[in-house]
Amino acid sequence: MQEIDSKYSKAIGNVRELEERGCIVIYGVDAKQMSQHFFLSTQRFDRIVYNFPHVGFLFREDSYCQIQLNKRLVKGFLQNAKLVLRKEGGEIHITHKEGHPYNKWDLVRKAHKIGLLLTQTLPFRKDDYPGYDNKRAHGTLSDASFHLGHCTTYKFRLPPC
Template sequence: MGKVEEDYIEMESEEDDEDEDEDEEEEEKWRKHYSSRHRILLVGEGDFSFSLSLATKFGSAQNMVATSLDNQDTVANKYSNGIKNVRELEARGCTVFFGVDATKMSDHFFLTTQRFHRIVYNFPHVGFRFRENSYCQIQLNKRLVKDFLKNAKVLLRKQDGEIHITHKEGDPYNKWDLVKKAHKIGLVLHETVPFCRDDYPGYNNKRAQGNFSDAPFRLGDCSTYKFRLGQSS
């Protein structure tokens, strides 16, 4: 075999190695319902541990935008690991925004330019202004869900987008009428699946209010509701 042929074979081998490296870099990774190839918006994050659970599995967070209603100082005061989690997310390429209201987010200067495969809001809640099972508290939470869905609909990819709401089951939570609210604004329920916190290693659900804001709340039976755009949308 001549020198030129040897060099050509060596070059081919190097190109094959580069192709294999690219394939490895582009390997799709999943954490339950969420893929490293999805463009994901996370809404209403507490200590950002759910976002970090996804990013840790994906190996990167460049496909993710994580948001909180709280400002950065409030996150630092509320949660022992909040800012640490944010810094880890940012180091992995996540875009993080504070002070994002889920009921107005379609007007956000950055989000309004984006469209997402998945928009995720875990355990939406306005905070305890009245007793949990009181009419006034239920109405406030229903309005939160409705306004979130309206805004999320604007930011959703039309062909393959889904809005996910994880929600506690039973009374009074079934009075929030998630499916009915979604249907009225042109969304359809694609699937309802049980939610298990163990599916998201590192995720810590937080009370987010009062002297025990960093403490977990009891989950009980929970489900993730997946909504898609209706055919007429």
């Protein structure tokens, strides 16, 4: 918790509010390996949400290496989310920036190859989520917001049996 508190000014308050509402908050989970987590592997979830997946800025945003790293993150997340998703009615939501270079991540195609069905796309409007603040997550500016621009929430599910 100390690492999260040092990166995000509202972290402790947000965690307390979630816990007061009955949520279980777990730290340090790798999205690409969550299906092997000792607790998460025993659960099945109705909704698994990943807003703005990103590996951090290791290279220029539009460089081949940066795009490949982000594609690997998204693929690993989808593969793992599929394993802990409730089979009946479960959904995986990914909110993602649109346009160059984000369209090169091939989000929908990756999900399809993994065996997930795209059920809906919705424009993401931050104002629809009171209290939500998008954060950078990496580096010295981790508590700073980033420009959202045009964003979409993609909803996926497992195919019917």
